Amino acid sequence: MSDEKKLTTRAQDFSAWYNEVVLRAELADYSPVRGCMVIRPDGYGIWERMQRALDDMFKATGHRNAYFPLFIPQSFLNREAEHVEGFAPETAVVTHGGGKELEEPLVVRPTSETIIYAMFAKWVHSYRDLPLLINQWANVVRWEMRTRLFLRTLEFLWQEGHTAHATHDEAEEEARRMLGVYRTFMEDWMAMPVVTGRKTDAERFAGALRTYSCEAMMQDNKALQAGTSHNLGQNFARVFELTFQTESGGTDFAWNTSWGVSTRLVGGLVMTHGDDKGLRVPPRLAPTEAVVVPIWRSDEERARVLAAADALRTALAARVRVHIDARDTLKPGAKYYEWELRGVPVRVELGPRDLDRGQAVLVRRDTGAKQPVSLDTVTMELEHLLATVQNDMLRAARERREQHSRRGNITYAQFRELMDGEGAFVYAGWCGDGACEAAIKDETKATIRVLPDEEFRSAEAPATCLKCGRPSTSEALWAKAY
């Protein structure tokens, strides 16, 4: 299992710390294929819980799952000009099948707009067929040169929602609705607060009219683009002839949206909540919410404690995802170390003295706080504690973000210093000129993460552009990003 060598600390080297946590908590491993990862059971278990929660929310908003081919004809990708420019350079291409060279190469999907809207065009005839609300859980491939476990891999798992609507406004409403679903999921399930808003044209999805994003702050004060939602306008409908008969008898192109989140979220969870002891998983996403660790010193104690611990596990299992660590080969301290590394939200200690007192001790992974509770009420207390941990983790992450967010007057020199140093979310004015945006990116590597939604904007709108000093037309959130 885990070796006993101490983790690199976050302060020493955040990037090394991240890799060590992912590997030693056995979330993922490197694979023999460059840039591809293996998602191990403990990592996949978190992803499965993410999938279940998101899938329930998608279905509750009227979406149905379907599955489209992995392979896309090269010619399909080429049809939408911006789209091919954005994705063609990073595709994997199948040139041979069944021992023969193919007449037309097939692209391994980097995203599925083209193949999906080609199918929608077959299915949609009338306004009565709209809206068409589809989601797909799938693997996609983007030929990235620099990869990081979960954050950027050649192949990753994701969901991509694809919808068709009769009007611009309905599509816009859908794109915003799904952004809201993502935000709710990230905050309520991942305990990861996000800033929502619109991307600038430079950061827009290739082929979209407008792109919206959820941006989270990691513990190195860099932003993680955690989920995006696009109003695609009629761009794809035009090239794939996705038309419909309108209620008044005319013909129009449909309006599309697409939206996605990926296994990158597992990386976001690690970088939001992990500490120098390892992973911390928010209870709602934890495959194991609590681990019972029986404590004994003699064989006699062992028999007594194990019997009680097993009864306790059975009682808890009715309401909580619980594991018992009854291994003979490790001392309690070594078990604590391991379960802390793996991020299980609550440890339940049970020793002979606890039994004498009719209690168990609940230990929070997030704060380390210990709390003895009566065995009569332990299930209820544990459930209550798990809810508290979930809330506290969100609150702590939000406080940390606010501590590292900067609003109000800031000179460009100060901004550069901040970006060269500890980093931050900086809310500042922007003249709306892509040249200023590009220059800042060049000079500081910071980008406009979003033009934030109303509730995230500063009480007093910034007056001037961070870069050129001309009047600001939009408040922008600047940060370095993954």
Add this chain to the structure above:
Amino acid sequence: MSDEKKLTTRAQDFSAWYNEVVLRAELADYSPVRGCMVIRPDGYGIWERMQRALDDMFKATGHRNAYFPLFIPQSFLNREAEHVEGFAPETAVVTHGGGKELEEPLVVRPTSETIIYAMFAKWVHSYRDLPLLINQWANVVRWEMRTRLFLRTLEFLWQEGHTAHATHDEAEEEARRMLGVYRTFMEDWMAMPVVTGRKTDAERFAGALRTYSCEAMMQDNKALQAGTSHNLGQNFARVFELTFQTESGGTDFAWNTSWGVSTRLVGGLVMTHGDDKGLRVPPRLAPTEAVVVPIWRSDEERARVLAAADALRTALAARVRVHIDARDTLKPGAKYYEWELRGVPVRVELGPRDLDRGQAVLVRRDTGAKQPVSLDTVTMELEHLLATVQNDMLRAARERREQHSRRGNITYAQFRELMDGEGAFVYAGWCGDGACEAAIKDETKATIRVLPDEEFRSAEAPATCLKCGRPSTSEALWAKAY
């Protein structure tokens, strides 16, 4: 939605009937990529329910999910001699990535033994790490020349279990256990009876020691290989150096198993249960178990019936997956037709006269039987009826199979006639010689589906080989197959 043209009947052309049902019930559609299919929401909904049921059973038997890369280095596939011979001719090969030719081509996984056991070799050190019980839900690609929706497609979705054990016997037990899990699923969920047994060497999985299979009879009396489970012996462990320290301090190669079922099962469901009106879905796998169809003739009736139907839907929804078809654009008869085509197990009719009597009418999709039930007890009655339908569908399928199974003395001439004609499951003797097996396949296209497990064997063991007349060493189940 569906057009009103009548389906080809099964008797006219079973193959055409199958394609029409799949397309018109909107389970799947052809895609622009040769041999790849699109699984539409109604088909994917069945697959999702299959996944959920199987996944629960895998977890209950101690397995955990993980995810391994889509791409496998060509050299990995080449390491196990039989395996590469079996799979290399049907691979899709990625030769270019990120605009450049790759140094080593990557194969799109046709199955994942090689990449998974290479990873197991990194993770397993000691007998304490065994058994390692992993499952993966994934897409795989096999470059088939002749494809059929669900039954044989270039890309398909499946699960592949992969395990490692300390001894041959544990691996054997695991391979048999998972075959049993498959059988339980196919019978209890799909209402599709299967014959289990061992494959002959000629039909063994490429690289396995022994292959076990579940074979189901379709309505054209052909066999569908519905799921297989392999004892891989130490073949893959040897080539990927998957070794472990034994309890006694020595070193040994691990013993592996793998087992899989795929979206082919959806095709099996159609061909087991469909009739000339369309699909029939067993209730436990039906995304919609019951559809409420309100019946009205006047606007006044409409208001009254719709209010009652909606209340009924709400009441039923607490216990049953239910849909209400309140469309104004279709008459009840057209709705019946459509829901029969789509295979919803029970229709709930509710008209003004039913309301006067305080009743609804339950109509079974499998038999067409109608049954008025009191609105006071309708939920309980419907639940009960769904359980009855589930059981009756299994019983009907089993009876049909037995009617078309042939045991006891049969001459080879009679066998050929049967295989050229209506087909059957024929239990007959086999001398154990691959030459007889090959000759029969050549002459009749029938193969040994399995050497059946004890409970499926004839009361009196066949004495002589179906082909050569020499003494039989094993009873064999012969049939033509998909």
